[in-house]
Amino acid sequence: MSEIDVNTRYDKHIKIGNIGDEGQRIISAKKVAVIGCGALGTNSANLLVRAGVGALLVVDRDVVDLDNLHRQVLFSEQDVGTPKSQTAAEKLKTVNSEVDIRSLIRDVNSSNIAEIVSGYDLIIDGTDNIPVRLLINDISVREGIPWVYGGVLGTGGMVMNITEGGPCLRCLIPEVPEPGDIPTCETMGVLNTVPAATAALQVTEALKILMKKDHMRGLLQFDIWDNRFNRHVFNRNPDCECCGKREFVFLEEANEELITVLCDGSVQIILPGTSEADLKAIAGKLKGVKNLEVNPFRLEFEADGKKVTLFRDRRAIIRGTSDKGIARSIYSKYLGL
Numbered sequence: 001m002s003e004i005d006v007n008t009r010y011d012k013h014i015k016i017g018n019i020g021d022e023g024q025r026i027i028s029a030k031k032v033a034v035i036g037c038g039a040l041g042t043n044s045a046n047l048l049v050r051a052g053v054g055a056l057l058v059v060d061r062d063v064v065d066l067d068n069l070h071r072q073v074l075f076s077e078q079d080v081g082t083p084k085s086q087t088a089a090e091k092l093k094t095v096n097s098e099v100d101i102r103s104l105i106r107d108v109n110s111s112n113i114a115e116i117v118s119g120y121d122l123i124i125d126g127t128d129n130i131p132v133r134l135l136i137n138d139i140s141v142r143e144g145i146p147w148v149y150g151g152v153l154g155t156g157g158m159v160m161n162i163t164e165g166g167p168c169l170r171c172l173i174p175e176v177p178e179p180g181d182i183p184t185c186e187t188m189g190v191l192n193t194v195p196a197a198t199a200a201l202q203v204t205e206a207l208k209i210l211m212k213k214d215h216m217r218g219l220l221q222f223d224i225w226d227n228r229f230n231r232h233v234f235n236r237n238p239d240c241e242c243c244g245k246r247e248f249v250f251l252e253e254a255n256e257e258l259i260t261v262l263c264d265g266s267v268q269i270i271l272p273g274t275s276e277a278d279l280k281a282i283a284g285k286l287k288g289v290k291n292l293e294v295n296p297f298r299l300e301f302e303a304d305g306k307k308v309t310l311f312r313d314r315r316a317i318i319r320g321t322s323d324k325g326i327a328r329s330i331y332s333k334y335l336g337l
Contacts, residue, residue: 009096010052023211024052028098030210031055033120035108035136037084038062039071039190040150041126043199044206046073048124049092051207055100056092059116060085060126061107061268061315063298071192083297105297107270107315108132110253113139122206123147128185128263131176131250137162137169138251141243146209150202154188155225157198161205161215167236168243172219185263197224259324266319267327277314286334303334310335 010024019027032053034045037060045058064072064079064087074088089103108116108127113135117123123145127133133149140147140162149160149169162168201220208215218233241247258270283294289301299310306320308330316335318327 009098013051018213019207019211023213026211027054027207028052029054030121031057031100031119032122032124032206032210033057033059033117034124034126035059035116035132036126036128037072037074037088038068038126038128039152039192039195040199040202041084041124042072042074042088043196044124044126044150044203045088045092046095047199047203048206049096049099049101051203052096053099053210055102055120057102057104057116057120058085058088058092059104059106059108060088061105061311062317063309071190071195073196081293081295081298081300086297105311107268107313108135109258109270110135110251113251114143117143117145120145122210124202124206125149129260130173131260133169134173134176135250137242138248141168141246142248142251148202148205148209150198152190152194152198153185155191155194156221156223157194157201158219158221159198159201159205159216160219161209161217163209163215165236166217167234168240170242171234171237171240174241191224194224197222259328261322261324262317264319265322266317267321267324269316269318269327269331271314276312277310279310279312282310282335289334301334304330306330308334 013019014021014024030053032048034041037058045056048056062084064075064082064084066080069075074091079087083105085103085105089101092101117139123136123140125133125148136147144164146163149162151158205215218231220231222229236243238244260268262268279294279299283292283299286292286301289303292301301308306318309317316331318330321327
């Protein structure tokens with residue numbers, strides 16, 4: 001970091017006693033991976049880049065939808081249909097050209113997470129589902145990479161640091177809840193100030209961890225509408241399968257066909273070991289579909305009353321059904337696998 005940076009871009013940070021010149025230099029030497037580029041991810045990535053981290057990786061599997069815009073701060077109407085991670089990275093590069101910003105259009109799963117986060121000093125949770133969070137938790141504990149969990153729902157949010165020696169997420173959530181057991185943003189909505197507040201807390205904790213300062217212990221829950229904040233401090237569970245017994249069941253899952261109901265009620269289908277798809281060639285063979293659109297990143301069409309989005313890695317999202325069997329049938333019928 002040059003002297004001009006110290007005296008201008010980060011001047012207000014440096015004047016804070018908790019950071020100072022040395023703290024800012026540490027921040028500017030660190031690498032952070034943001035997994036998920038939705039409401040939490042865009043807010044967190046924005047703050048991290050403005051704080052001057054040395055390198056930032058933004059990972060997301062999806063494209064921008066119109067109903068994202070009320071809370072996902074890096075996107076505008078012109079971005080609808082574009083890959084979230086790439087679009088976010090392009091905009092962040094105009095904010096701070098000194099940060100090494102990378103993007104990945106990728107579904108994070110057991111077969112690739114180790115490679116994705118390798119070399120990074122901290123992970124920020126910007127995801128929207130428990131299975132991926134438990135996968136992040138596994139790699140964090142196994143590799144000793146701290147991560148900051150965040151969740152939003154309705155008018156409330158929550159934040160938890162997972163660092164060496166402390167409780168991990170599986171101490172709090174031992175197993176994946178069954179579908180329908182917990183509410184989602186799709187069923188309850190989310191106030192657009194909640195992700196901003198949650199991400200601000202996540203990034204504040206991340207900066208503390210990167211500078212090796214004292215950081216929050218336990219789970220912080222708040223309701224921004226009622227102005228209520230509560231912190232629940234709990235100890236590491238010695239019988240926890242992850243941090244206690246060091247059994248990384250989510251990380252060690254076989255790379256098999258994965259069909260998942262997402263929080264918005266759509267179905268995602270991931271096939272193992274498939275090569276990159278030629279989206280234009282596939283589009284040229286489709287018959288009897290409506291509203292066909294194709295670009296270098298994804299192919300979209302409507303068929304049988306459902307909206308299908310196919311990505312280059314042959315991952316597909318089927319909207320209009322939460323039935324895994326129906327979604328898999330549509331995939332086979334129109335995409336031939």
